[in-house]
Amino acid sequence: MPLPKTPLLAVDCVVVDGMGRVLLIRRKNPPYKGMLALPGGFVEIGETVEAAARRELAEETGVEAGRLSLVGVYSDPNRDPRAHTCSVAFLTRAKHHHASAGDDAEAVEWLGNFRRVEFAFDHRKIVADAFKLMKKIASASKNY
């Protein structure tokens, strides 16, 4: 049986610091060129999604990811105008705060107040889901 064609696979990282700020990049390339987005990118064949998340974060921001927690899987066929792309999103803490733009990122910033920010793709939804997960983790650790 020939192998099927399936959606492309990507990853995104929600990196949060102790003040609740999120690490965002300004996109250098289309789609959504110039807009704020989560660090992330396509998964390579032979690479786990976790390894891809660490690699993309390091390439785009210079930041090394801590422990990764799965936020969700985002697979709406229209979420990326290039092609149907399914993204696996992770929440993580940075091992240090020194971020510098690289690869697909024109700039990189820690953003605290992103209520009025226009995000690329469905990244606003991913950030919101990541904050819900953080609350759950905090509440679960209180119960033990």
Next chain:
Amino acid sequence: MPLPKTPLLAVDCVVVDGMGRVLLIRRKNPPYKGMLALPGGFVEIGETVEAAARRELAEETGVEAGRLSLVGVYSDPNRDPRAHTCSVAFLTRAKHHHASAGDDAEAVEWLGNFRRVEFAFDHRKIVADAFKLMKKIASASKNY
């Protein structure tokens, strides 16, 4: 920029009944032909992972999925001998218990004691993770 090649995208369903039994299929085709596996399959372009999980479950077992809870994302490059395939696994309850084999399934069964069963792929790990998630959900609902 041309679109990259990424791992294939699949879904698997851990369907559990009120007695803790799991719905398994006996695989009709290679790889792991004749072995027990979770219902699942490749995601089609234009389809969300949730829709693919419901479709594959219905095609292989005739069972309609209830609410889907994300168990995990399994992306070890060696987990499928055909090609690097990333699977998104969901936990769900069946809306009814009348299962009948179809599509890639030679037989279908509700299995209660699967400690000594040899599973196809990494499905033992996925089932174990799904049971951990069930415990978490039960414990969280007790705390509210």
